[in-house]
Amino acid sequence: MTEPLRLGIIGLGAISPYYLTAAERLPTWEPTAVCDARTETLEGFTGPAARFRDHRTLLAEARPDALVVAVPNDVHLPVCRDALRAGVPVCVEKPLALTAAEGRVLADLAHRRGVPLMTAFHRRYNTAVRELARRVAGREIRAVRVRYLERIEEHLGGEDWYLDPARCGGGCLADNGPNALDVVRLLLGDLTVTGCAIERDAYGVDRRAEIRLRGRTGATAEVELDWSYPGELKDIAVELADGEVLGADMLAGHTAFKGSLWHEYEGILGEFAGIVSASGGPAGPGAHGGLQAVELVEAAYGCARPAAGAGR
DSSP states (O other), rough: OOEEEEEEOOOOOOOOOHHHHHHHTTEEEEEEEEEEOOOOHHOOSSSEEEEEHHHHHHHHHHHHEEEEEOOOOOGGGHHHHHHHHHHTTEESSSSSSSSSHHHHHHHHHHHHHHHOOEEGGGOOOHHHHHHHHHTTTTSSSEEEEEEEEEGGGGGGOOOOOGGHHHHSSSHHHHHHHHHHHHHHHHOSEEEEEEEEEEETTTTTTTTEEEEEETTSSSEEEEEEEEEEEEEEEEEEEEEEETSSSEEETTTTTOOOOOHHHHHHHHHHHHHHHHHHHSTTOOTTTTTTTHHHHHHHHHHHHEEEEEEETTTT
């Protein structure tokens, strides 16, 4: 029987429980080391994995077969860069990096070293999303609409850095944008941003955004993001060329708060195990276009105009 892959997890914040639980459920993984710079967080970890305060020490001493990077966005670059230089495959939380320039540094390094670099777009593994992708496969799509609406303060999990544009990379567009845009990419392939409208709060944080896009075949897409929505709504509508409209509710069947994430993160680590185990697995920009998602976000910010009613 093949020995499980030794997994290191950098960052014990709000997302880490989903990775840890998925790794414990999947026989392909064994969580052997965790790392967090916060002493109190590390002391509160009760699992059997070895604990480290510095990711470089973890890489040198624990020698994991692969690494999950779930730290704030502004430190994705140094942590991923150190892991790739050490020859350790990386699965990093979206976005790949804070900026497209940083993302290109990581993509180029992964390509030169031949080390797998995967960006974790968890909605791609959502049951409803996968079923919708199956139903539209091979059919001509006219338009796609993705709505990703939530009240961000209910989703922080104690991670206040999300509200700091210098650490997050922006607001709702930087944080929720990559997941929503990746869903569109799943359905339409490569995309071009054709327009964007943004509404910011008094602190300059984008709380609402509408991004317009076009696919290579001429299909159009619209992504609606909202950090001030009273509740949570995350869905997709696909209009086919024959007029049929198909949809997917990403939260359907998951009544618990953030309940859909459990199966989505199992999907992430299941695919990551295959990438790590495969001889000559994918390198470069990583699975599912982590770099392209950052570039799309940057393009949307670059062409954004104030939304109607912005600043209210």
